[in-house]
Amino acid sequence: MKLQQIIKQHRLELLFQQGLFGFEKESQRVYADGSVVITEHPKTFGNRSYHPYIQTDFAESQLELITPPNKKIEDSLRWLSAIHEVVLRTIPDNEYIFPMSMPAGLPSAAQIKVAQLDNPEDVAYREHLVKSYGKNKQMVSGIHYNFQLDAELVKTLFNAQNEIQSEVEFQNNLYLKIAKNFLRYQWVLLYLLSASPMVDDDYFKHGVPEDLSPIVRSLRSSEYGYVNAPDVNVSFDNINTYVESLEHCVSTGKLIAEKEFYSNVRLKGAKKARDFLQTGIQYLEFRLFDLNPFDPYGISLNDAKFIHYFILLMAWLDETATQDDAELGKARLYEVALEDPFTSTAYAEEGELLLIALLDMLKELGVEQTVIEIVQEKLTQFAQPNKTLCARLVDEIIKFGGYQQLGAKLAKQYKAQAFERFYALSAFDNMELSTQALLFDVIQKGIKTEILDENDQFLCLQHGEHIEYVKNGNMTSHDSYISPLIMENKVVTKKVLAKAGFNVPQSLEFTSLEQAIASYALFENRAVVIKPKSTNYGLGITIFQQGVQNPDDFAKALEIAFREDKEVMVEDYLVGTEYRFFVLGDETLAVLLRVPANVVGDGERTVAELVAHKNNHPLRGDGSRTPLKRIALGEIEQLQLKEQGMDIFSTPAQGQIVQLRANSNISTGGDSIDVTDEMHPSYKALAVGIAKAMGASVCGVDLIIPDLTKPAELNLQSWGVIEANFNPMMMMHIFPYQGKSRRLTLNVIKMLFPELKI
Amino acid sequence: MKLQQIIKQHRLELLFQQGLFGFEKESQRVYADGSVVITEHPKTFGNRSYHPYIQTDFAESQLELITPPNKKIEDSLRWLSAIHEVVLRTIPDNEYIFPMSMPAGLPSAAQIKVAQLDNPEDVAYREHLVKSYGKNKQMVSGIHYNFQLDAELVKTLFNAQNEIQSEVEFQNNLYLKIAKNFLRYQWVLLYLLSASPMVDDDYFKHGVPEDLSPIVRSLRSSEYGYVNAPDVNVSFDNINTYVESLEHCVSTGKLIAEKEFYSNVRLKGAKKARDFLQTGIQYLEFRLFDLNPFDPYGISLNDAKFIHYFILLMAWLDETATQDDAELGKARLYEVALEDPFTSTAYAEEGELLLIALLDMLKELGVEQTVIEIVQEKLTQFAQPNKTLCARLVDEIIKFGGYQQLGAKLAKQYKAQAFERFYALSAFDNMELSTQALLFDVIQKGIKTEILDENDQFLCLQHGEHIEYVKNGNMTSHDSYISPLIMENKVVTKKVLAKAGFNVPQSLEFTSLEQAIASYALFENRAVVIKPKSTNYGLGITIFQQGVQNPDDFAKALEIAFREDKEVMVEDYLVGTEYRFFVLGDETLAVLLRVPANVVGDGERTVAELVAHKNNHPLRGDGSRTPLKRIALGEIEQLQLKEQGMDIFSTPAQGQIVQLRANSNISTGGDSIDVTDEMHPSYKALAVGIAKAMGASVCGVDLIIPDLTKPAELNLQSWGVIEANFNPMMMMHIFPYQGKSRRLTLNVIKMLFPELKI
Structure with missing residues (x-):
């Protein structure tokens, strides 16, 4: 099959580069010193029996973070980032995520607890692994790279050839070609991307092997890593031999199950290998990769792109590796894994030739220059081994006096970074903060989520067969179509509320x-x-x-x-204070007082200084990227000061409140103060009734109340309703300036998925 | 009580003119010759046990059309117009509404059927009336004018005085003052507005009274009209004497029930007169008015305004008529009623003085000039009796050779007018046509309707306690909030539909x-x-x-x-024809083919002539006031002609189809063709499924189908979904250019009020 030729002839260059990408990233939860925790997987992460994003791998301490498949590799990395931020903000204060593949500070075998999954078979499988490999090897972590070719590409390629009559067979052959060529050349990726040069001595069950150098390229991918016994032989020659040899390993007890076959390429898309004969290989899982400790989430975008084109090269090459070639490649992998990272590799020339072939492919495909530069940079690393990731890592380890020390330092740094904008999800920061908060919660609780339209804040949430759509954080199927239309129209709103007997001006x-x-x-x-x-x-x-x-x-x-x-x-006009009631279903979940922009004097600082100080608050910013807004000192504020006989250089007395705005909008620097617990329950019940009269499940009700401690009476002197708002803001309740945070996004999820009993 | 003084002092001039207005208009259904029908009240008018707009009065043939109360008198007249249009378009082709108070061509007593209401008591009451007054008198029709003062005005007036301590008493006194002064001066209104100068001889049970002139001002309000026996004496002196004297009439058998008291002013707002002592009179019903045959709906706006200010004058006057004054007024009424309409009235001077007092009041109140002009014009009629309505009517009757003839002619004319724009409701023509169609149906079926916001097409429908809101004809609580949001976004729509397994390009x-x-x-x-x-x-x-x-x-x-x-x-791009499926709930109610603007040649006329002819179609117009649009002959159309080798002066051959547009939009002159019955049911089921996938109850689904007769298959060659639309257009289905009309608005009502079993 001359793939190159077909691609060029049918102008499939772009389609060839498309596909689906996904990551599964293992890592250990650790304490501040980098030692592995002995705590259980936090309960806050919903239920592992269905959680699509946050699982445990072998041990309770070993997180497995899974991205959904994405058409763009950038999106998979964004999901990886988002899932990390959720995990880092959820695990206990004294826990971190270790950024290296090889564990440090391992607990005693007795303290390493196998992941306590619901399914007894899953636990039994792990107990079997303990017996076969020991607990320590199971604690090694890596990042798995899943890749699927575009289905239309496969179909078009199939139609463009006439050697093979069955589409399934064609598809299997194509993926097997990639798999075999990958096995043949995987050592090149190891040379460039490996990052497990060393490990604690106590990692080895029977003591440190005598012939092992203290520093290597990849312990994880070496014979000392988590690999199958040498007698596990599975043939990638063709799909039939693959299925038969794999089944043979299981039937002869060399493997307890097919999934125990730890090849650096796994064929994926079926429960049993035999199913591939009927349905075809759907995608490939590449398991070679060590965690990159210099990236907070284990892999950099450039490396991810490099791997993508490397995989494509495996399909692009004219030749297809034989089973023997694959075995040769495995042998080279083991060899290169144990090389000194600061020396040149024995196979540098082969590596360079391969990357030159890769560059040729990129040119043929018309791939953008940035990708070419990534490959060119990797090419130089064959001549300069000290520029490889592993060599740079060793340099850093030495600088920090040990890999556990470096790991601990980086773990703490990455956790701190994840808290920098604790109210946002960095990866989805082009969406509204409320949608980011909702995404945080669905990731945490394990609700399968698809971003249908990022600019439009449109999500599809799914648990089992139950699908719910959400727009702008709280616009859902639970509200009726007519209710926002009523609320949009003040005249109609008032007529409806008056009809229902509420105090309306x-x-x-x-x-x-x-x-x-x-x-x-x-x-x-x-x-x-x-x-x-x-x-x-x-x-x-x-x-x-x-x-x-x-x-x-x-x-x-x-x-x-x-x-x-x-x-x-x-x-x-009603006399009293305006409060915003956030109603969801039968409950007022939050009540907020919005106070116009202001500063409180201390007898020392000027207004300008007090404003600057207040603006330093982490919740305050400009635009829509923070829950609260900075106070401006523009014309309106200066006019407001003037009315109080002041200017920005005045020094207000201790405790003196200086108004900087007449309006209480959060968007002009107002303060949000949660008063949910202070508000008399009668008003909360009224707000619920008002929302019901509008037919709304989610509603922001604005009431004017002179005294929030006195029970409501049936007259305009006691209270009055000003407005009812659909799609009410949530961030000001979730991150108020003062008072208790109300995690309303979680209530939205509870409303949509009552069966989860969150 | 010096009302004038309080109003001026407290600047209540505007509030004094506010209030609530309502009409109840009786009229006979007649045949083309003006004779009263002997058919039953049409079943299409829903159920008379709750119908708020269309009732029967005494007989099956006698319609009673009731407007809801409105703050603006103009709105009450609009409702009166709308109810008339509904009735006129609903009654059988050979029936009309007689525009005069006195019936003509009365059937034999045996054929006059008492209204067959559900409540046996209502039927029994009518049978009693037959015994007391005879059937013929019951067939007389009039228009009743209901007026309520603004509640805030009454409260403010009460607070501004200190003679009366109880607010209920104050309110009763105020309304009684109006009632008594009205009784005293009602003859003035009769002189100006009466319109029942004569009647058929067979109206009189015992032959034409000897002393009755052949032409009078108002037979209906005279002793020969439908009035109580002379021994029915009810005192309006104060609320207590009123209640007692009325109860006395009933207990002594002079009246069978309180409602048999036919005063020209009725106190309203309670089931029993005695309740007024506790709850107060709420409004007044003025029953004096003959139908104005020159107005299609029995009363003109100018007269309605005149009556309003006349009523206000009754409150404004310093003096309050005594019971004796009221009796004097009644006597004058009877006298004036039998005067020759072409002669001056005996009490012209009193009438002129009263209207001068009215003009004074208008000036004090700062009422707009147009109202002053109305009163000035009426004032001249005392000197020129031939300008009174009655005199003008007599002139016309003579011209047409009899009042039945004139009545028949006008009845036919008014019915034709009501059909001029049969797809609209003239009174609500500033609203969308679909909302007009919905209003037509709710009026016909008797669902209480409030127009919450006219510009926003916002209605509140109510049956019993069941309230539904409707915007733009079909936006209701039955749709979920998220579903229009999904449909608004094409990307999201496609993802959702693809997920649900539909053929999406x-x-x-x-x-x-x-x-x-x-x-x-x-x-x-x-x-x-x-x-x-x-x-x-x-x-x-x-x-x-x-x-x-x-x-x-x-x-x-x-x-x-x-x-x-x-x-x-x-x-x-899908190959095939695009059809619009209108889905409501579990059913595709209509399927439409939209054909680009075109004309079909006849071998004689030019394209321009053919277009002009096609544009004459009653459904075609410009803007949004017609269901279909006229074909333009602008640049785009001329370019389209050029592509076919033609211009507007070309003469296409017999049967040749000339395309004038490439796009099929109705808004650019396209034809709408109903194909509901031709469409294979499999596509209708698909459209329902698509609507369900969007979570929509009302949805316009656009499918591309190559062959509408072949069953749907699961591939894009068989069909594909292009779009799903919320708030889909209804008019093009209700009034298609070709094919069967589908009354979708009725289905909307059925969906909202299943309990009505319409």
Whole structure:
């Protein structure tokens, strides 16, 4: 099969580069000194019987983090990052993730607890492994790289040839070609990417092997790593020999199960190897890779791209390795694994030729320059072994006095990084913070999630057969279509709420400025708000807190409102404090007081200094990337200061509250203060009733309340409802400036998936 | 109580003019000759046991049309118009609504059927009336005018005085003042507005009374009308005497029930008069008014306004009529009723003085000039009796050779008018046609409806305690919030549908023009559509029906699409015809083929002439006021003609189809053709499944199908789904250009109110 030729002839260059990518990354939870923990897998991570992202590998201490398959390798790395951030923020304060493949500070065998999975067979399998390999070898960690060719590519290639009549057979042959060529040339990747040069002495059950150098390229991939016994021989020659030889190993007891076959390439996509005969190999799992300790999540994007094109080269090459070639490759792998990382490899020339072939392929495919540069850089490492990852790692280990020390240092550094913006998920930071918070929770609790549209904040959540869609964090199937439409329209909202018997300020609507101005008499001396019917940003609103005093002010306010909308409301103004009630289902989950931007004097610092200090708060930032916003010192704020007889250089007295804004919006630097526990329950019940009247499952209800400690009464003096909001903000409740955090995204998940009993 | 003074002092001028207005209009269904029908009340009008709008009064033939209360009198008249249009379009082809108060062509007493209401008591009451008054008098019709003062006005007036301590008492006194003054001066309204000058001889049970002139002002309000026996004396002096005297009439058998008291003013708002002592009179019903035959619906807006201010004058006047004054007023009414309409009334001076007082009041209140002009015009009628409504009516009757003849002519004219735009409701023509169609159906079926927001097409429907909100005709609580959000996003829609196993064209999305252009090879020779991700109006779409042939065309199409959106899709193009499936719940209710604007040649007329002829179709118009649109002959159409080697002056051959557009949108003159019955059921089932996958109860599904007669298969060659639309258009199904009409709005109502079993 001349793959190159078909690709060029049918212009399949782009399709050839497409596919699906996924990672499975093992790593040990460790204490601050880098020693492996003896605690159980944290219960907060939902249920391992279905968790798609956070599992345990061999031991309770050994995390296995799994990304969903993605079309873009960048997305798989983003998922890997997100899953790491979730794990690092969830594990106990004194625990970390060890960034190296070889474990350090191993507990005694008695203390290493096999992963306590629900399925007894899974536990029994692990107990078997203990017997065959010992516990220590099981504690070695790596990162597995899954790759699937684009299905359309495989189909097109099949149609473009006529040697093979069966599509399944064609597909099996294609994947087997990649597998065999990979086995043949895998040592090249080991040379470039290995990172397990050493291990603690106590790793070895029977003492340190005498002929082992203190520093090698990869202990993990060597005969001292976690590898099958030498008598496990499986043929990759063709799919039939593969199935038969693998089944033979199991039937003769050399392997307890097919999955015990630890080849650096695994054929994937079926429960039993024999199924490949019917359904075909679906994808390949490459298990060669040590954790890269210099990357917080075990693999860098450049290396991941390099591996992708290396795998493609295995398909691209004209020749297909034989089983003998594969065995030769395995032998070279073992050999190179135990080489001194600072010396040149014995097979440098073969490595260089292969990378030159890779560069040729990249040119033929028209691959972007950045990828070519990655390969060119790797090529230079054959002449300069000290530039390989392993050599650089050894340099660092020496600098830090030991690999456990370096590992501990990096583990702590990566955990600290994961907390830098603790309210966000770095990898999904182009999405809204509330969607990031929801993603955090679904990853933590193990709900299978697909990002349907990143720009549109559209997620598909799935548990078993149960599918739920979520947009903007809390727009779901649990709300009815009509309820946001009601809430969008203030006039309709008020009519609906009044009909349901809630305290609604009276209002009149006007469609003509003249008619509105002529109605002055109706409002004289009444405290009213004049506002456009349908803007939502506070534009065009005038408040007559002390009552309308003269026709001119009244007319002016109306003019301002009519600039924003063709319908304007004049509404009773309620005296009291505005609170935001976050209602979900039958419960008010959070109540928030929003306070206009302000600083409190200390008798020493100026307003400008106090603002700068307050703006340093980790929750504050600009734009939409933080839950709270920095206080500006623009015209509006300076005007506000002036009204209080101050400017930005004034020094307010100790305890003096300086207002910097009249409006309480969080978006203009306001403070969010959680008062859920202080609020009298009668108002919380009212908010639930209001949400129900709107037909809403998730609703932000704004009530004006003069005294939150007194029970609600049935009159506008006791309370009044200002507005009901669909898709209410969640971040201000989750990360308030003061008071208790309310993890509302978790409640959204509970609402959607009650069967999970989270 | 000096009401004028309080109003001026407290600037209540506007509040005084506010209130609630409602009409109850009786009229006979008649045949083309004006004679009363002997058919039953049509079953299509839902159930009279709850119908809020369309009832029967005394007889089966006698419609009683009831408007809901409205704050604006204009709205009550709009409702009256809408209810009439519904009735006129629903009654049998050979039936009409008689526009005069006095019936003509009365059937024999045996054929006059008392209204067959569900409640046996209601039927028994009518049988009693037959005995007391005879059937003929019961057939007289009028229009009742209900008016309620603004509740806040009553409260403010109460607080501004200190003569009366109880608010209920104050309210009763206020309404009684209006009632008594009205009784005193009602003859003025009769003089100006009466319209029952004559009647058929056979109206009189015992022959035409000897002393009755052949032409009078108002037979209906005279002693020959439908009035209580002279011994029914009820005192309006105060609320206690009213209750006692009314109860006395009932207990002594002069009246069978309180409701048999036919005063021209009725106190309203309680089931029993005695309740007024506790709860107060809520509003007044004025029953004086004859039908105005010159208005299609029995009363003109100007007269309705005039009556409103006349009623207000009854409150405004300093003096309050005594019971004796009221009796005097009644006597004058009877006298004026039998005057010759062409002569001056005996009490002209009193009438003029009263209208001058009314004009004074209007000035004090600052009422708009148009109202003042209405009153001034009425004032002149005292000097010119031939300008009164009654005199003008007599003139017309003479011209047409009899009042039955004139009535029949007007009845036919009004029915024809009601059919002029049969797809609309004239009174609500500022709303969308689909909302008008829905309003038609709820009025017909008797679902209580409130227009919450006219500009926003927001309705509140209610039956018993069951409330439903509807926006834009079919946006309801039956749809989930997430489903329109899914449908709004083409990428998400496709992912969801593909996940659910439907035939979806494959596509790739691009966010960069360069990247998209670079993907040319993926699409070469493939039939594709290039379109912006989220526009809905066909903008920026290019179709490569024969496959992408060269990179330049491909790049150009991408550029056009990127002008409309920052994300662009390249999607498989499906071969076949596009059909719109309207799905509601578990059923595809309608399937439509949309054909691009076209004309069919006749070998004689030019394209321009054919277009002009086709545009004459009653369903076609411009803008949104018709279900179909006129074909334009603009640049695009002329270009389309040019491609066919024609221009607008070409004469296409007999049967030759001339395309005037490439796109099939109804909005650019396309034809809508109902193919519901032709479509193979398998596609209808698919459309239902697609709607379900989107979580939608109401959904417009666009399928491409090569052959609608062949059953659907599971591949893109058999069918493919293009789009799913929320809030799908209904008018094109309800009023298609060709094929059967599908009354979808009725299905929306059935969905919302299954309990009605419509």
